Amino acid sequence: MKRPKLKTKSFTIRTLREWGILAVDLITVIVCYLGAVLLSQAYLTQFDEALDITLSEILVKTFLGIPVIIAVFTLSFLAFRVFKVVWRYARGRDYLRIVGSCIVATVLFAILDQSFHLIDIIGSKKGTEPSLPTIKQIIYPAYFMLGVFSTSAIILLRILYEFVYARQKDKLEVGHKKRTMIIGAGYTASVILEEISRQDSIYNPICLIDDDPDKLGRIISEIEVVGNSKEIAICVQKYAIDTIIFAIPSLGGEVRQRILQDCNATKCQVKVLPFMSEMIENVNITKQMRDINIADLLGRQQITFEDMGVASYIYDKIVMVTGGGGSIGSELCRQIAKYKPRRIIIVDIYENCAYNIQQELLRTYGADYDLHVEILSVTDYDKMDDLFAEFRPQIIFHAAAHKHVPLMETVPEEAVKNNVFGTYNLAILADKHNVKKFIMISTDKAVNPTNVMGATKRCCEEIVQMMAQKGSNTEFAAVRFGNVLGSNGSVIPLFKKQIENGGPVTVTHPDIIRYFMTIPEAVSLVLQAGTFAHGGEIFVLDMGKQVKIVTLAENLITLMGHKPYVDIDIVFTGLRPGEKLFEELLMNEEGLQKTANEKIFVGHQVTIDIEGFTKELEKMRAICATNDKHAVVEQLKVLVPTFTHDTAYLEKITNLAEKYRTEELSN
Numbered sequence: 001m002k003r004p005k006l007k008t009k010s011f012t013i014r015t016l017r018e019w020g021i022l023a024v025d026l027i028t029v030i031v032c033y034l035g036a037v038l039l040s041q042a043y044l045t046q047f048d049e050a051l052d053i054t055l056s057e058i059l060v061k062t063f064l065g066i067p068v069i070i071a072v073f074t075l076s077f078l079a080f081r082v083f084k085v086v087w088r089y090a091r092g093r094d095y096l097r098i099v100g101s102c103i104v105a106t107v108l109f110a111i112l113d114q115s116f117h118l119i120d121i122i123g124s125k126k127g128t129e130p131s132l133p134t135i136k137q138i139i140y141p142a143y144f145m146l147g148v149f150s151t152s153a154i155i156l157l158r159i160l161y162e163f164v165y166a167r168q169k170d171k172l173e174v175g176h177k178k179r180t181m182i183i184g185a186g187y188t189a190s191v192i193l194e195e196i197s198r199q200d201s202i203y204n205p206i207c208l209i210d211d212d213p214d215k216l217g218r219i220i221s222e223i224e225v226v227g228n229s230k231e232i233a234i235c236v237q238k239y240a241i242d243t244i245i246f247a248i249p250s251l252g253g254e255v256r257q258r259i260l261q262d263c264n265a266t267k268c269q270v271k272v273l274p275f276m277s278e279m280i281e282n283v284n285i286t287k288q289m290r291d292i293n294i295a296d297l298l299g300r301q302q303i304t305f306e307d308m309g310v311a312s313y314i315y316d317k318i319v320m321v322t323g324g325g326g327s328i329g330s331e332l333c334r335q336i337a338k339y340k341p342r343r344i345i346i347v348d349i350y351e352n353c354a355y356n357i358q359q360e361l362l363r364t365y366g367a368d369y370d371l372h373v374e375i376l377s378v379t380d381y382d383k384m385d386d387l388f389a390e391f392r393p394q395i396i397f398h399a400a401a402h403k404h405v406p407l408m409e410t411v412p413e414e415a416v417k418n419n420v421f422g423t424y425n426l427a428i429l430a431d432k433h434n435v436k437k438f439i440m441i442s443t444d445k446a447v448n449p450t451n452v453m454g455a456t457k458r459c460c461e462e463i464v465q466m467m468a469q470k471g472s473n474t475e476f477a478a479v480r481f482g483n484v485l486g487s488n489g490s491v492i493p494l495f496k497k498q499i500e501n502g503g504p505v506t507v508t509h510p511d512i513i514r515y516f517m518t519i520p521e522a523v524s525l526v527l528q529a530g531t532f533a534h535g536g537e538i539f540v541l542d543m544g545k546q547v548k549i550v551t552l553a554e555n556l557i558t559l560m561g562h563k564p565y566v567d568i569d570i571v572f573t574g575l576r577p578g579e580k581l582f583e584e585l586l587m588n589e590e591g592l593q594k595t596a597n598e599k600i601f602v603g604h605q606v607t608i609d610i611e612g613f614t615k616e617l618e619k620m621r622a623i624c625a626t627n628d629k630h631a632v633v634e635q636l637k638v639l640v641p642t643f644t645h646d647t648a649y650l651e652k653i654t655n656l657a658e659k660y661r662t663e664e665l666s667n
Contacts, residue, residue: 021083022074025154029073029105030066032149037065040142068112073150076105098154106147113143177204178269181241183232183259184248185210185218185225188273188285192247193221195286203286206239229259236266243269245289260292264558292559309531313395313437314339320393321346322378322426323400325353328441331523332397333357343370345391347384347400349377378422381429388433397526398426398440401457405445408453412632413624419456420639421621423463431472439530440464442480442538448642455636455643461538462639463617466608468536477533479526480603481517481541491549495556503568505553510572512549517541528600538603613639 077083080101085094180203182189189208196203207226210216215225227235235241244263248256263270270292273285319336323329324346330353333344344361348354358373372391376383378400401419402408408415423440430438442461445454461478468476498505517525521541529539554564562568616639623631637643 018083022077024157025077025082026070026073028153028157029069029102029150032153033065033069033146036142036145036149039145065109065113069109072108072112073101073105076101076108079104095155095158098158099151102147102151102154106143106150109146110143178202178242179204179206179240180243180245181207181209181232181235181239181268182223183209183229183244183246183263184251185212185215185220186248188249189247190220191285192245193223197221201286203243203245206241207235209235229262232259232262233266236268241266241268243271246270246272246292249273261555261558264292264555267561310527311339313530314341314527316340316342317394317436318343318391319345319395319397320391321397321399322348322422323398323441324348324373325350325355325357326399327519328522328526329397329399330357330360331519332399332526333361335520335523335527336397337361337365337369341395343372343391345387345393346371346373347376347378347387348373349375349400351375377418378426379417381425384425384429385432388429388435392433394436395530396426396430396435396438397530398423398438401441401460403443403453405451405453408456409451412452412629412636413627415452415456416459416620416632416636417624419453420459420463420617421624423460424617427463427467427476430474430476431467431470435474437475437530437533438464438467438477439526439533440476440478441526442478444480444482446480448644449640450644452633452636452645455640455645458640458642459636462606462608462613465536465538465605466610466613468605469608470610472535475533475535477529477535477537477539479529479539479541481522481525491552492556495553496560499557499560499562499568504571505557505568506571506573507550507553508573510550513547525600532600532602536605538605540601540603 080097082097082101085097182192182205185208193205195201196205205221205223208215208220208223209227209229209232210225211228213228216227218225226239232244236244244266246260246263248259251259260270260272271289272292273289314336319341321329321332321336321344324333324344325348329346329348333346334357336344346354346357354373354375358371361371362369374387376387378384378398400422402415427438429435440460443454443457445451446458446461447454449455449458461480464476464478467474495505525539525541529537532539550570553570557564557568557570564570616635620632620635620639623635633645637645
């Protein structure tokens with residue numbers, strides 16, 4: 001049984017409005033009808049003076065046609081649902097409704113008139129009856145003019161209404177809208193302008209900027225191109241701009257970086273469209289705009305990876321992600337989920353982050369999504385063994401690790417326990433339980449390491465290569481990349497806090513440079529590398545040029561609405577223990593080899609002395625049990641021959657700890 005529709009107040013108002021529109025349209029048609037007949041009669045009289053008929057006679061004789069006009073046009077308007085359109089948001093196809101409905105109604109009226117002679121207003125020549133050719137001379141032009149007049153008049157009324165409504169709305173809302181400059185005067189800008197005009201947008205377009213000299217002074221949707229990108233600051237002041245929209249999604253490289261930096265320097269709110277490759281089809285462009293971020297100022301286009309076999313090795317597989325709650329691990333889970341695995345197993349020691357990504361995935365894919373979260377440490381071999389036995393993972397992405405460089409200098413034994421032996425446990429278990437692929441997340445700091453964290457990661461890479469050389473059924477590989485923007489413990493969150501606190505921003509050295517990439521880039525590399533992994537490879541991403549940390553700090557200060565060295569100072573504190581001025585992506589003996597993806601390279605495998613390496617690992621396990629920091633570092637140098645380390649900082653920390661311990665005992 002159908003529920004009766006409830007007649008609300010809004011429903012009644014809407015109905016009255018629709019019938020009001022219909023009434024206005026019908027009155028317009030009647031006026032057009034009378035005009036068409038009168039013009040036809042006047043036209044004929046001009047060429048035939050013998051035709052004798054007065055205006056009053058014409059009006060009386062056309063009266064019979066009015067009810068028929070009302071009937072046919074009402075039916076046609078109802079059929080075409082003309083009065084249902086919200087005309088202030090009308091598009092071209094909505095105006096075609098009017099054209100179609102008027103043509104259909106006119107044709108229908110002509111058929112009825114030919115059958116019943118409704119327009120019998122011809123009059124007669126003096127002393128004679130009207131002839132058939134004279135009748136046709138009047139009636140046929142009247143039909144044509146009725147169709148043209150009614151269509152034109154109704155469309156004109158709609159356009160007039162839209163114009164008046166827009167003007168009134170602009171007057172009411174001009175104080176609440178943001179005066180907006182759009183960078184780019186191409187197709188994307190025209191779409192943005194159209195969408196803004198059709199929506200209740202907060203943006204009030206004032207001017208366009210484009211570097212094409214032929215476009216200067218030209219107009220798009222009533223908005224003029226007033227200058228080029230070098231005149232952004234001048235135009236912002238001249239036109240009192242509040243917001244800038246960067247609308248050139250195809251532009252990348254240094255030109256994009258320069259324009260965005262100029263926009264950012266104006267202190268206006270800056271909105272950016274994603275790169276063309278990242279834009280979502282069938283979604284309004286204005287909804288895809290986002291605030292400018294530090295990644296936009298890297299000076300290179302976002303690196304994207306085509307799906308070269310990723311879906312085929314993840315689809316319907318059981319996938320485990322260790323460290324799944326972290327910045328890299330959680331993004332791995334997001335991207336893996338798109339490829340429809342049979343199940344995702346998230347392993348993490350920190351329950352809050354694991355819970356967050358769990359809830360996010362369940363919201364996205366539904367409460368019945370096959371997702372399991374396990375809170376445990378990868379250093380717990382027995383429990384990890386039970387987990388492998390229960391869920392039988394086929395693919396493992398190992399992202400669990402201690403990665404904070406200065407902190408790991410103070411507790412090298414914990415770095416080794418978690419990073420090295422956590423990886424060792426998982427590698428052994430992957431081999432034991434016939435896991436198909438094992439992909440470990442590494443870092444550029446593993447190359448010729450000068451700090452404990454980097455040395456532990458290089459040791460992890462050696463474990464991966466050792467397991468591959470042993471002839472395992474599991475395809476072991478590592479993925480090496482640079483600093484990840486916005487990841488937990490990265491420099492960006494630190495800089496943001498310092499800026500929010502009024503500064504200064506601390507940079508270790510004016511010349512220090514690093515490779516940077518975004519979290520999605522890093523994870524795309526990891527997934528893509530999985531397709532090329534056959535055992536023992538270390539994959540490297542072509543990340544372009546290294547970026548100066550001080551430049552990054554300056555850009556971030558500007559991005560947050562301040563002037564570097566004026567509002568927020570930058571202080572150089574000196575290199576930290578284990579920190580290098582620049583990072584390397586390959587060791588000398590690794591070389592470089594291309595893969596099917598032009599952005600991914602693979603280093604040549606380094607032969608591992610399996611027996612000797614395993615023996616040294618077990619020796620390290622025993623040393624870690626004693627928590628002897630110096631012994632741990634010395635053993636790391638044995639496991640990682642390329643590791644060079646300044647022990648002065650470690651000695652300082654050890655002496656301080658000993659001092660506090662002595663004071664505690666004396667008290």
